Amino acid sequence: MSQTAVQSKQKALINFMSKRKLALVFSLVLMLISLGSIITKGLNFGIDFTGGYLIEAGYQYDVDLDRVRSALAEAQFKDAQVQNFGSSKDIIVRIAPRADINKATIGDNILAILKTTSDKPVEMRRVEFVGPQVGDELRDDGGIALLVALGGILIYISLRFQLKSAVGAILALVHDVLITVGVFSLLQLEFDLTVLASILAVIGYSLNDTVVVLDRIRETFRNIRKTSAEDILNISINQTLARTLVTSMTTLLVLLALFFFGGEIIHGFATALIIGVIIGTYSSIYIASSTLMLLNIHKQDFLVVAKEEVVDDAP
Amino acid sequence: MLNQYPLWKYILLVVGLLVASIYALPNLYGEDPAVQVSHRTKSLTDEDKLLIQQTITGKELTVKSIELKEGHALARFDDTETQLRAADALKENLGKQYLVALNLAPATPGWLRALSAAPMYLGLDLRGGVHFLMEVDMVAAIKRLEESLLSDIRSTLRDEKIRYRGVRRDDQGLHISFRELEHMEQAAEELPRVFRELEFIEKQDTLTLHAKLSEAAIRNEKKSALQQNVITLRNRVNELGVAEPVIQQQGDSRIVVQLPGIQDTAGAKKILGATATLEFRMTEGTRSDWLDAEQNGRTPLNSILYYERDGSPVLLNRRVIVTGDQIIDAASTFDSQKGTPAVSVRLNGKGASKMGDTTREHIGKPMAVVFIENKIETKKVGDTITKHRTTTKEVINVATIQGQFSARFQITGLESQEARDLALLLRAGSLRAPVEIIEERTVGPSLGRDNIEKGFFSVMIGFVLVLVFMTVYYRGFGLIANVALTANLVIIIAVLSLLQATLTLPGIAGIVLTVGMAVDANVLIFERIKEEVKNGNSPQASIHSGYEKAFSTITDANVTTLLAAIVLFTLGTGPVKGFAITLSIGIITSMITAIVGTRAIVNLLYGNREIKKLSI
Numbered sequence: 001m002s003q004t005a006v007q008s009k010q011k012a013l014i015n016f017m018s019k020r021k022l023a024l025v026f027s028l029v030l031m032l033i034s035l036g037s038i039i040t041k042g043l044n045f046g047i048d049f050t051g052g053y054l055i056e057a058g059y060q061y062d063v064d065l066d067r068v069r070s071a072l073a074e075a076q077f078k079d080a081q082v083q084n085f086g087s088s089k090d091i092i093v094r095i096a097p098r099a100d101i102n103k104a105t106i107g108d109n110i111l112a113i114l115k116t117t118s119d120k121p122v123e124m125r126r127v128e129f130v131g132p133q134v135g136d137e138l139r140d141d142g143g144i145a146l147l148v149a150l151g152g153i154l155i156y157i158s159l160r161f162q163l164k165s166a167v168g169a170i171l172a173l174v175h176d177v178l179i180t181v182g183v184f185s186l187l188q189l190e191f192d193l194t195v196l197a198s199i200l201a202v203i204g205y206s207l208n209d210t211v212v213v214l215d216r217i218r219e220t221f222r223n224i225r226k227t228s229a230e231d232i233l234n235i236s237i238n239q240t241l242a243r244t245l246v247t248s249m250t251t252l253l254v255l256l257a258l259f260f261f262g263g264e265i266i267h268g269f270a271t272a273l274i275i276g277v278i279i280g281t282y283s284s285i286y287i288a289s290s291t292l293m294l295l296n297i298h299k300q301d302f303l304v305v306a307k308e309e310v311v312d313d314a315p
Numbered sequence: 316m317l318n319q320y321p322l323w324k325y326i327l328l329v330v331g332l333l334v335a336s337i338y339a340l341p342n343l344y345g346e347d348p349a350v351q352v353s354h355r356t357k358s359l360t361d362e363d364k365l366l367i368q369q370t371i372t373g374k375e376l377t378v379k380s381i382e383l384k385e386g387h388a389l390a391r392f393d394d395t396e397t398q399l400r401a402a403d404a405l406k407e408n409l410g411k412q413y414l415v416a417l418n419l420a421p422a423t424p425g426w427l428r429a430l431s432a433a434p435m436y437l438g439l440d441l442r443g444g445v446h447f448l449m450e451v452d453m454v455a456a457i458k459r460l461e462e463s464l465l466s467d468i469r470s471t472l473r474d475e476k477i478r479y480r481g482v483r484r485d486d487q488g489l490h491i492s493f494r495e496l497e498h499m500e501q502a503a504e505e506l507p508r509v510f511r512e513l514e515f516i517e518k519q520d521t522l523t524l525h526a527k528l529s530e531a532a533i534r535n536e537k538k539s540a541l542q543q544n545v546i547t548l549r550n551r552v553n554e555l556g557v558a559e560p561v562i563q564q565q566g567d568s569r570i571v572v573q574l575p576g577i578q579d580t581a582g583a584k585k586i587l588g589a590t591a592t593l594e595f596r597m598t599e600g601t602r603s604d605w606l607d608a609e610q611n612g613r614t615p616l617n618s619i620l621y622y623e624r625d626g627s628p629v630l631l632n633r634r635v636i637v638t639g640d641q642i643i644d645a646a647s648t649f650d651s652q653k654g655t656p657a658v659s660v661r662l663n664g665k666g667a668s669k670m671g672d673t674t675r676e677h678i679g680k681p682m683a684v685v686f687i688e689n690k691i692e693t694k695k696v697g698d699t700i701t702k703h704r705t706t707t708k709e710v711i712n713v714a715t716i717q718g719q720f721s722a723r724f725q726i727t728g729l730e731s732q733e734a735r736d737l738a739l740l741l742r743a744g745s746l747r748a749p750v751e752i753i754e755e756r757t758v759g760p761s762l763g764r765d766n767i768e769k770g771f772f773s774v775m776i777g778f779v780l781v782l783v784f785m786t787v788y789y790r791g792f793g794l795i796a797n798v799a800l801t802a803n804l805v806i807i808i809a810v811l812s813l814l815q816a817t818l819t820l821p822g823i824a825g826i827v828l829t830v831g832m833a834v835d836a837n838v839l840i841f842e843r844i845k846e847e848v849k850n851g852n853s854p855q856a857s858i859h860s861g862y863e864k865a866f867s868t869i870t871d872a873n874v875t876t877l878l879a880a881i882v883l884f885t886l887g888t889g890p891v892k893g894f895a896i897t898l899s900i901g902i903i904t905s906m907i908t909a910i911v912g913t914r915a916i917v918n919l920l921y922g923n924r925e926i927k928k929l930s931i
Contacts, residue, residue: 108581125762131753145886152878197891204879208872215868243842247835254777254831263769
């Protein structure tokens, strides 16, 4: 199979690894900004996690938000947040959980108030209420889900590859998740359950990408002898580059369809995945492989299976 | 020879795809507006079917079909207007033993239904409806049990002629105090024999016998409180007339209630969460005694101070004559003399005889009806979560007993909506323990429709974009991948329809994502084939080793994504679960279609012949 290697080497290679220090700095900066934003600005959690009330209502013409706000304020809902949702005819009202409101009737109360702000019928589109105990649980469960997923993946990759690759893959994952969440924090986009679900999908996707590259690195290490690790990584990344880009392209195409046509409720979901896929594509090229370089990867790492392989490789 | 599949593989693939197409087919038919009729106690028969038919045709309405299924009848109509009018006619004509509910029934043709093919089960975010998560107040359930044990202990001690000073209940359990050590020891011997669910500890220094519920008894009580509440909620939902409701236990103290297509959510919430019940008690003393008791805050020994709705005080006897549990039927009506709203009730045997005795002995004296409602609410202040329990007890009516009555009588003193709600609640049975709605998700019908349309549209757009991209980028092989992708979509829909797994909006997003990622396996294979060709291998050999080498990569990549999806499924709730389901199914089916499916087509086109160039 060394014929493959010779052929591949003749191909015009993009020297990804020569820029790896630059990429590392770039990633570090992005991660630091994300982390800083998450710590200082925090996340704009949706009611799934904070608890509270959410009412979506449809008007027949453009809504005067100020009028709605003042009508709500007059009716003891001073803390109500009113926003357009999807179109200028639809609004969403958010109210933090409060001690003095009766949850059985809140949706109807709000709707009744909204009806006074328009002389045409106002339609109830959605009412959500999440009690404080549920909010806390969902947040805890979400955190556990993320950790369990990361742990399971670390184990699987350690078994299928070896620890250095697993560390590389996990770092790439943390990188992707951190930056995606960071963007949500920076732009203060609403972070709800569906966004959490898409963060987990980002994990799946980013991993998928990284595994393909790692797989190729392992194969190249086994097939080519007497080449520096840097060259081998470069060759592997180049060989998988077309695939990485094509798959990201098709995934982005469907995500854009979802972003533009899927409706407002699915917007955060699509946004998180679009960010995740872009970052994931970049990280599968740079982060996992740079980590391998940092961990001083060498041929022996991939020959742990049996000594026979060494014998097979001998001339 | 390379790249050939045996005939049986082709047959298997074609048959598999055919089966998938059949089970995906019901999704192409829409839904009929329908009315579902069921009976409180029995399964419907052909006779009922005839009656329904006559009722509908009697109003000159056209019905598409009426079928009997699982004990209820389903009448389908052409439009919602006919449906609504038919439902009204049925409610009026059939009487209150029948439950009439509006429904949307899948318009799956008979031959598909015979194969038990059905469309995907749509979640509430797609069809509209209410989702409630309710928490049962277990502390209250235990308290209630302890209180009833307390009065049993009292009567056991009396029956056994064991003298005691007093019994009381607090957060630690039950305390029975004595004057003499001897009595306590007698009780300590006797009580454990009768009350096996209690654990007794003697406290010599205070002469108290301390009793606590055993772990097993607490577990049992919680379990039965939950089950009893589920039954009561199911009865109440049936009373509301909702088709295809879901009422399920979740965990050890929660109940999920899903009511598809319901419009009046506030009314539903009030009925479901209500713990209202009634008590009948005799009054004590005269009106001036009542006012005195209110003013100086002292009540006579055997009475309790209550208030009427207008705020005026009433003294009632401590002894309850009959409780709401003993009411077996109730209906809202109007008082024949005054024309005011009323609830006519019927008592069970025990209640009737007690009521009979009491009214006989107390003719000419006033009796009171007490309306009791328990409420529980969880509030969060800062980081501490506390539960607030409130019990409202008010006297809705004080009336002089005119003559003896027992099983059937009327209660007045309510507003008409109150009378209707109370009748329903008494009929459906009371909740064993109060419930609190801790999560609600209501989706209006128009949003549900929007969500389906947008979801479907974005799947189609994404799908077409990927098809175009693959054709442009991989040409001939791209077309092959497109066939596989289409098959994949059909299979996902078939599997979802067969499993009757709930499809939610995030679930649709999962399908969209799968469409984008499903081609990944083909991309991996095709890139490998390209590489092999570049390396100077023959087209046939390139195809062969391309598929072979890509296989382990595809497996690794998909297993990791599947891992994330499974974690999501086990830890996620509701809509997120829907996403995990479609993503998992998509990953598995895409591996089959992208590897086996495309290979079959490639083999068919290229296998066993001379090829100079691959269209890739």
